[in-house]
Structures are given as structure tokens and as C-alpha cells.
Amino acid sequence: MIKERMDILIEYGNELPHAKVYYREDWDTYYFDLLGKQFGLMSKEATSDAFITLKGKPEVNETLRETYKDVVPGYYANKKHWNSIKLETTEITDEELKRMILNSYELVWANLPAKIRKEMKLNQ
Numbered sequence: 001m002i003k004e005r006m007d008i009l010i011e012y013g014n015e016l017p018h019a020k021v022y023y024r025e026d027w028d029t030y031y032f033d034l035l036g037k038q039f040g041l042m043s044k045e046a047t048s049d050a051f052i053t054l055k056g057k058p059e060v061n062e063t064l065r066e067t068y069k070d071v072v073p074g075y076y077a078n079k080k081h082w083n084s085i086k087l088e089t090t091e092i093t094d095e096e097l098k099r100m101i102l103n104s105y106e107l108v109w110a111n112l113p114a115k116i117r118k119e120m121k122l123n124q
Helices: 001-016 058-067 094-110 113-121
Strands: 020-026 028-033 036-041 049-057 071-073 084-086
Touching: 001 020, 001 028, 001 094, 020 036, 028 058, 028 094, 036 094, 049 094, 058 071, 058 084, 084 094
Parallel strands: none
Antiparallel strands: 020 028, 028 036, 036 049, 049 084, 071 084
8 A cells, every 4th residue: 555655656756847756766765856946845755654744834834733643843944834644544635645745836837936837837
């Protein structure tokens, strides 16, 4: 189940415009990359403690942590802006995880310089 979920999330990340998900050897993790900017990290092994770390708005992150026991402050990340979600969770569906990935992607996209965003939209 965890391996299948990881494959689904990697595939989804790779479908987002200008994004790529790849194993980053120097960090020993799957790296969700948008034009050189991180929008997610995911464990490389499909184990019971595997997780994905995603960016979110601070107030939304707090709500998610209060709502789901499998959502905690981001590991190895700014605890205010990042959450880590256990991949073995049954509380959160794949579709909800995809929405969280998209949200993280959109937050990072919005922080890219306007010139880059405009150039990239033209090239889609």
C-alpha cells in the first residue's frame, strides 16, 4: 500500500507544469522540484514510518495537525510552513494528498519571480 501510494504521488508531482520529482542522492530522499525550488520531500523507502513533507499556509497547517494524528510539523523543515504526513495513514486519501501536493506547488509557484512565472506560462 505505501509503495503504491508513493508511486502515485511521484507520478502526480511529475505531471505538474515545470515540476519534476526525482531521487536526490545528496539528501537521500525523493525531491519535489519546481524550477529548482523545493515543494516537497518524500521518504525513499516504503516503510511504516515513511512520510511526505509539504508546504502549506501556517493557519491551514495548524488545522491539519489538529484534525489528523498522522500530520505533524515538518521534519527537517520550518515547522510553521511545512507539515509531514505519514504515508501509511488511512485518515487521508490519495486524492487529499494530491491536493496537498498541489497546494504546496502553488505556494512555491507564487513565490517565484514574476518574470519567471510569465515566461513559464508562455512556454506551457
